[in-house]
Amino acid sequence: MNHKEDLIAGRNAVIEALRAKKPIDKIFVLDGCQDGPIRTIVREAKKTDAILKFVDKERLNQLTNEHHQGVVAIVAAYEYGTIEDLFKRAEEKGEDPFFILLDGIEDPHNLGAIIRTANLAGAHGVIIPKHRAVGITPTVAKTSAGAINYTPVVKVTNIGKTMDELKERGMWFACADMDGEVIYRQNLTGSIGLVIGNEGSGVSRLVKEKCDFISSIPMKGDIDSLNASVAAGVLAFEVVRQRLGK
Numbered sequence: 001m002n003h004k005e006d007l008i009a010g011r012n013a014v015i016e017a018l019r020a021k022k023p024i025d026k027i028f029v030l031d032g033c034q035d036g037p038i039r040t041i042v043r044e045a046k047k048t049d050a051i052l053k054f055v056d057k058e059r060l061n062q063l064t065n066e067h068h069q070g071v072v073a074i075v076a077a078y079e080y081g082t083i084e085d086l087f088k089r090a091e092e093k094g095e096d097p098f099f100i101l102l103d104g105i106e107d108p109h110n111l112g113a114i115i116r117t118a119n120l121a122g123a124h125g126v127i128i129p130k131h132r133a134v135g136i137t138p139t140v141a142k143t144s145a146g147a148i149n150y151t152p153v154v155k156v157t158n159i160g161k162t163m164d165e166l167k168e169r170g171m172w173f174a175c176a177d178m179d180g181e182v183i184y185r186q187n188l189t190g191s192i193g194l195v196i197g198n199e200g201s202g203v204s205r206l207v208k209e210k211c212d213f214i215s216s217i218p219m220k221g222d223i224d225s226l227n228a229s230v231a232a233g234v235l236a237f238e239v240v241r242q243r244l245g246k
Contacts, residue, residue, distance in 0.1 A: 006075050009068040011037040018044040023076040025135060026051045028060055030070035041071055049080075049130065049155060078136035081152030083162070086125035087169070089152070093124075096191045097171060098239060101127045103159050103207050104198035105228060108134050112143025113229035114196065119147035121236035123194075127154045127162060159195075163210045166193060173211045175203045176231045178224070180214030188213070188239050196232045 008017050008024075015037065017024060027045050029038060031054040045052050050073070063072045090097040100118045105111050111134050118126050134140065135155065141148045156162045163173060174188055175195035195211060197203030208214065217226060217234050226234070 007064050007066075008073040008075060009064045009066040009071070011041065011069045011071055014041055014071050014073045015044065017073055017075070018048065018050075021048075023079050024048060024050040024073050025076045026053060026074045028053050028055050028063060028072045028074075030054075030060060031056060033070045038070060051130070076136070078141070078148070078153070080136070080155045081125060083127075083154055083156075083166075085152045086127075086154065089124040093122075095122070095124070096189070096243075097193075098123045098191075098243075099125055099127055099166070099171070099193045100232060100236065101159060101163070101173075101193050101195045102129070102133065103175075103195055103203050104129060104133045104201075105196065106132075106134055107199055107228075108137050108139040109143050110199060110227070110229045111136075112140040112145075112148075114232045115140070115144040115151055115153065116147040117229065117233045117236055119144075119151040121233075121240050123151065123236060125152040125154060127156055127159070127193075129159050130155050130157050160206050160210055163193070163195075163207065167210075172213070174213035174215045174235070175208055175211040176217070176235055177203055177208065177214045178216055180216035182218050183215040183235060183238050184218075186213050186215055187242070188215075189242050192239060194232070194235050194239065196228055196235075199228050 008014055027050050060068050060072055086099055087097055100123050115126055136153060171191045171193050173193045173195055195203055195207060
């Protein structure tokens with residue numbers, strides 16, 4: 001993401017960007033710097049979704065050759081949606097809410113492919129965690145084949161907590177897991193959230209415990225798992241099939 005136009009360098013510029021509520025992904029601050037403007041930036045940043053990173057001067061110099069005064073912000077090229085946006089989309093279409101939640105997808109190609117699948121399967125949006133997962137990068141946007149412009153992506157601090165809030169609004173959850181019941185025997189109609197886990201470790205234990213259905217895809221091959229985005233596709237289109245048959 002190290003394009004010139006994605007960076008804001010310098011104290012005043014970063015303070016202005018924060019006050020203008022620009023969508024900022026990350027703010028790199030010179031470690032140990034404690035003066036007034038820097039303290040203001042740190043305080044303002046904590047009111048936003050921006051991730052604060054305290055780094056050495058060398059890292060800041062790598063980011064930009066502009067005079068950075070100990071602070072560089074990376075502006076999100078993408079405006080994330082809100083949970084309300086997703087419910088509104090479902091309501092406008094007269095459909096039961098259908099969301100796809102990603103528990104730690106790290107590969108931008110997988111995220112892009114899942115957003116593309118979500119769009120084609122009629123999901124009302126994709127929910128991703130803020131930490132330890134990929135956000136919207138140029139690679140994600142490209143892999144989504146334009147779907148990123150139509151299907152909202154919401155970034156949340158905690159997937160488990162978000163699931164609890166969605167449950168209170170009547171949503172059921174199914175997660176993809178090899179130890180589950182065969183997906184084709186499950187009733188996935190109604191207001192549903194599909195949870196897809198990390199490429200290597202799958203769905204985390206805490207998130208799995210919050211799921212109403214543990215869904216497995218029957219496999220006949222010699223290897224033991226599907227790529228995360230393919231699994232998301234199989235599950236999403238089973239939801240589509242069941243909705244059509246209702």
